[in-house]
Amino acid sequence: MSLKFITKNSIIPMQKYCYLNGKIVPEDSAHISISDLGILRGYGVFDFLRTYNGKPFYLREHLDRLENSAKLVGLKVPISKQGIDRIINKLLKKNKLNEATVKIIVTGGCSADGLVCDLKQQTIIILVKEIHDCPAELYKKGIKLITFEHQRNNSAAKTIDYITMLKLQNQKQKQKAFEILYINKGVVLEGATSNFFIFKGNRLITSKNNILAGITRKIIIKLADKNFKVEVRDIKINEIKNADEAFITSTTREVLPVVKINNRKIGNGKVGKNTKLLMELFKKMSLGN
Amino acid sequence: MSLKFITKNSIIPMQKYCYLNGKIVPEDSAHISISDLGILRGYGVFDFLRTYNGKPFYLREHLDRLENSAKLVGLKVPISKQGIDRIINKLLKKNKLNEATVKIIVTGGCSADGLVCDLKQQTIIILVKEIHDCPAELYKKGIKLITFEHQRNNSAAKTIDYITMLKLQNQKQKQKAFEILYINKGVVLEGATSNFFIFKGNRLITSKNNILAGITRKIIIKLADKNFKVEVRDIKINEIKNADEAFITSTTREVLPVVKINNRKIGNGKVGKNTKLLMELFKKMSLGN
Helix, strand or coil: CCCEEECCCCEEECCCEEEECCEEEEHHHCEEECCEHHHHHCCEEEEEEEEECCEECCHHHHHHHHHHHHHHCCCCCCCCHHHHHHHHHHHHHHCCCCCEEEEEEEECCECCCCCCCCHHHCEEEEEEEECCCCCHHHHHHCEEEEEEECCCCCCCCCECCCHHHHHCHHHHHHCCCCEEEEEECCEEEEECCEEEEEEECCEEEECCCCCCCCHHHHHHHHHHCCCCEEEECCEEHHHHHCCCEEEEEECCCEEEEEEEECCEECCCCCCCHHHHHHHHHHHHHHHCC | CCCEEECCCCEEECCCEEEECCEEEEHHHCEEECCEHHHHHCCEEEEEEEEECCEECCHHHHHHHHHHHHHHCCCCCCCCHHHHHHHHHHHHHHCCCCCEEEEEEEECCECCCCCCCCHHHCEEEEEEEECCCCCHHHHHHCEEEEEEECCCCCCCCCECCCHHHHHCHHHHHHCCCCEEEEEECCEEEEECCEEEEEEECCEEEECCCCCCCCHHHHHHHHHHCCCCEEEECCEEHHHHHCCCEEEEEECCCEEEEEEEECCEECCCCCCCHHHHHHHHHHHHHHHCC
């Protein structure tokens, strides 16, 4: 919980700070020009991580991925990794947060004609916010996914393009689903904000191509290696139907069991024992960080 | 040309104004929150038009398309068409412009969690700027295109996602090309900022599917109908090789002849006579507006 100032009549949330183009500023007053290529052309990449015990988790991997995302679309992270590390720690202190999420966004910055990007003008934003854990019930009961035919462009990069996810939010809500699973031409890719895994017996299978290489995904592949046969390869849509268990991974959701995809139950419709083991292994590992 | 204030020692460009969320404000001070879904999630659509003789050209069609783009991605233009018309005219006067380009951007607006869009919070920006015509030489000599394997997501909508175009800007410059032509699985789609046409003899052919339906494209299809056999259908990549002429269309470039694609000449490598006729017909029609 973030600290709050308590006055006579009300509780005023504490002012939060973020980093924007060289300065630490109150979030409420952090604004960028409408000539920014982030707005004019959706031209930006980002990365997203969290802390455990107050320490950024797998920071190096996230910053490497940010660097790679930027490179893949012709941008360049304008601050060194050490510099970003220092800013994150400053913001954790200034915002009086222990556990937090960290988002680092790099956009093409201001452009006079909206067509050409000058790398010297790039925008960088660092947001350090209070973490909101997923409700515990979701981990006990599992979640529902709905599928959608889609493959992200520049899929190896974590770009800011989430138009497809946002256009589906009403559909997701109506169908009481927690996440959207992207499928392309019969192959299962990734969740809109997560990676996807299935168990068939003791085989753990996760998608290989045309996805974002999640950091939690990478950790799970490693953790699972001692207990299961791990297959990193294309997953055919038909394989979902015969899967015994399924789950998604992401920075904030960690390992979140999936018990339904569209209107079909996965296995017996309950959280599977293999998934539970990975949930525990991840929890232990992350907290021991 | 925009008016300028001339002081003793320098020419100071006149302050320009734009419309942002209910207010006409100086462009330099038009900023949006970093919590805007346009920045966080690239969640936005826009439209772009120009004036002829000081009057917005095909405004109704552009506003209809904006409405449709918004609908296709789950947004809603927050101002009526009459309202937008009034704002454009105000900005034309306030910015003392005769011929201008007009850009209208709608984004998902501020979102506390960066995941859910509240339509009441949407951002709308209207920019009215001095027009910069394409150099006359390009119309005389024709331009070069380079091809790239890509299909825009939500291609019927004019979304703000131009990541692929921007990542290719260095490649375009190195190869001395003017525009990128998107190809998907052997089918020619559209330019990064234009529509694409070829002539084979007296047949005018333009792409049909998975493209943005350009307004200039629509006008050209109509204008060409009296002189040529017009085919609106998929264009196979091989057809380019045998094309006699080619051109692109767009709001600011109107009809711009293409004489080279990658390293291959189109026809004899000179601007074709059919293309010239369409250039003239469009010019006449637009100025007579």
